[in-house]
Amino acid sequence: MMAPCGVYCGACPSYGKTCRGCGSEDRNQKRTSKWNCSIRWCCLLEKGLNLCSQCSDFPCNQIGKFRNSHPKDEKYRYRHEIYQNLSEIQKQGIEEWVRDQEEKWRCPVCGGRIIFYRYCCTGCGYEAGSPRGQVQNGNDDPKA
Secondary structure (H helix, E strand, O other): OEOOOOOEHHHOOOEOOOEOOOOOOOOOOOOOHHHHOHHHHHHHHHOOOOOHHHOOOOOOHHHHHHHHOOOOOHHHHHHHOHHHHHHHHHHHOHHHHHHHHHHHOEOOOOOOEEEOOOOEEOOOOEEOOOOOOOEOOOOOOOOO
8 A cells, every 4th residue: 555655555546446556466456567666676675675665775866856846837746745744654654655645635525535646536526736726527427
């Protein structure tokens, strides 16, 4: 449920559908872009670490570029929060942090899952990033 860079996989639109999370080694999953992720490759495979923050080179250029990508684009806000996430993981431990993230990304209206990029609930369309946080379309399709 957690990527080595500090992203919560449970908020990814692909998680549970075509992907089992960035830490998964299951080659049967359909989401294949993670196999080429330089951060994942470095942290998990080359250095054998669970988190980038466990590395003596942290913060490095790779994670810095990822964190600072798309600085004014709100749909990538989850990337801008990775240093804070990694710090919280160090303080709380992985299990407690994952529980907090599950709550953070749970829709307060229907209990469904809020996903990043759109910051809306996949169940009811509630927009977590909207000023009033209200149901915008009232159907199951957040694209509508």
